[in-house]
Amino acid sequence: MQNEELIVAKGLTKKYGDFTAVNEIDFAVRKGESFGFLGPNGAGKSTTMRIIAATLTRTSGQISILGKDPADRGPEIRAHLGVVPQQDNLDQALTVTDNLYIYGRYFGLPRKFVKSKIDELLEFAQLTDKRNAKVESLSGGMKRRLTIARALISEPEILMLDEPTTGLDPQARHILWDRLFRLKEQGVTLLITTHYMDEAEQLCDRLMVMDKGSIMAEDSPADLIKKFSTKEVLEVRFGSDRNSQVSDQLKTMCERIEVLPDRILMYADDAELLLESIHRASLHPLTSLVRRSSLEDVFLRLTGRSLIE
Amino acid sequence: MITTMAVAIAEKRIGRRGESVYSGRAKAVLERSYLAFRSSAWIVVLTGFLEPVMYLFSFGYGVGKLIGKIEVAPGHFVSYAAFIAPALLATSAMNGAIYDSTWNVFFKLRFDRVYQGMLATSMGPLDVALGEMAWALIRGLAYATAFMIIVGLLGLITTPVALLAIPAAVLIAFGFAAIGMAVTTYIKSFEQMNLINIVMLPMFLFSGSFYPLSIYPGWLQLFIKSLPLWHGVVLIRSVSLGIVNTSLIPHIIYFLVMILLGLFFTTKRLTQLFMR
Amino acid sequence: MTDLSRRGSLVIIDTDRTLKRGVFYVIEARLRTMMHWIFSLLTGSLLNPFFYLASLGIGVGTFINQRAGSAGIDGVKYIIFLAPALLSAVAIQDFMGEVVFPTLQGFKWEKTFFAMNATPLTGRQIALGTYFSSLIRTIGSVVIYFAVLVGFGAVDPARAWPSMVTSLYAAACFGAFMLGAAAHAENDDLFLNLMGRLLIMPLFLFSGTFYPISSMPLPLQWLGWASPLWHATELGRWVSYGHHLSGSMIAIHFGYLAIFLVTGLLWAFNRFDYRLSK
Ligand SMILES: Nc1ncnc2c1ncn2[C@@H]1O[C@H](COP(=O)(O)OP(=O)(O)O)[C@@H](O)[C@H]1O
């Protein structure tokens, strides 16, 4: 079944005391797709992930994972999932190999089976030459890859990654993205949270934009940009004093503008043309930049704020 | 839906009692302790059982010279070393279990997030609690056996019944490990962890380990007799003297209750902390 | 011109001050940290010896005094015999803890020493700062514990007050040695474990703390002779109630402890400079 829905949530809500961290959200994740939660810190992404992982109970609403309710079918649901939490929780007292091995044992898998998988997973995580190293000695990127490999030991149908590349350097991120693509090719359903728009664009077939516990929009990255932004963006700077003075005049020249503290974003389908008309009006910006619209623009449009403060 | 091996294993337990908290995999947690232990320094393991031995030498022979023999039952005198040896065994069972179930658990709980990782699998909190305690018990068993060998070599074992002190030490360790772990799951800071030590030392010093309780006023005796270590000391001291009768039952029940309460609260708290 | 020279002189004064007072800055930082832990410090370092005093001094003491009769132990009641030893043990253990943990923390756990070293502070100043803040803390512990002993009637304050000085002297000597050792330790877990089980525990148990060292079999008496706590205790008993010591023994006790002080400080300076520049 192509469009089989593995995870379905309706009116899902989580409150910590009086504070509502996730507010009546609806979503569905289909088999084999890569589904992303994009939102700034505190949006409620991790909370949602933990409810799906059956390690946190919801306050109200419905959720089913593979047709089961995590509130009373926790162990079975967790047997289907591979979980990569936001903060690594590798076992510091053990070596790389032992981390993989013991995690398989936690799922009740036979020794032989687990041992036969370890080499393949080490290879996948590019940690073969670190197999006997203690976890302490690994770099951040290696730890992250090991955590992913560990989550794969039970051959899960759904892999959940909470901010997989936060805190990694660009090279480590690209290695990790590459590994995730491979998993997707193998048909693993991916559930990813991130506050990086480039990561969301790279990895996700469909995205849910979250802010303050609510869903702001849901679609593929390309369609979100189409829906909520123009094709191109012109970024101009007039210097911090003049930015606000000229904004009224600029407003009349394009579909929409956003005045940020240090620059002005002008939305138009042809930004070059827009730039020409600005010059013609004798408004000479100190700097200007023409670029394609990104998810950052979508987020700004939806919430009036940037993704990364 | 794909039925992988992990899923098939988890589904086998559907309908069992307590399926959401227990998956029958405490042995995996135990195996983890073994793997971690394998890579720890042997000297730390070796010196682990030194504490009661050193107390035995220092007090048994040093203080023993000043005190002489102690009357344990009407008309029944034993050397001071023979008097404190059972108490030291009980105390070291307590200390070992408490150390394993408090400091070690505290770090895994609050810093290394080891339990979080475990509970993201198809295991439950009772697996974790039982597995961790099983390790504390195995260690307790090893140390108790080592201590008894030394006590035997010193000629302080006078009856084969005294060997029952080893299972008794394991029972004591289980009780303290269960309570210790339960308490630790409620603890948030190092300051609070220190409070545990503050309770432990006076219990050691005042539970009739070094001299009979008879010198205390009645109310204080009653209070001390309500503390777990006193029950442990009496239990081991009795079997060491070859006394095995119904008088031991209350002490055994005391520890069984500790074990049940400890397991219950640990499971409840771990559920609250990680699967709430 | 004026502006520039003012700035220039300011810099010079600043460096100068840091060079001279660096030690005090480190002490201040340490004492501030200690204040956060004041509750644990008080309970840990005072409650524990208090319990030992109550349990052994009074409890075991009852039985010992009964048997010893009027001869007493070393000519006095058991608790009076025990008190100077516990005072020295408190001093030595507190001093040790207060140099060992901050040093491990500074080099390993939070690497604060490296941050301090990035300012004009030198390794030697950081070492001395750690050392003297421990001394200040230990003075506090010793005075409070001495008051506890007075409360128990275990010491005669008018006569025994110099035992505070001998205890502090011993603690300061052995503390210097532990400062060097802690700065030397690369494997913190192992170091702490071995320190607890192979140093603190035997020190406490085999230094003639609870009975005259001569009660021990000879092979175990050696442990006491090597132990700084035994030397401290002998001096403490001498000043507290007139335990007999010959002049040469007094000199040996002081001298033996001084060896720890000198080698310890040299070791610490060496290791602090080495690790901070590595
Ligand atoms: N255990 C908790 N108790 C109280 N508040 C919490 C708890 N966990 C998360 N929150 C709050 O809920 C909100 C959402 O948190 P989270 O789901 O972690 O967001 P995200 O992962 O998107 O950054 C945040 O404001 C956070 O402070």
Ligand SMILES: [Mg+2]
């Ligand atoms: Mg998060």
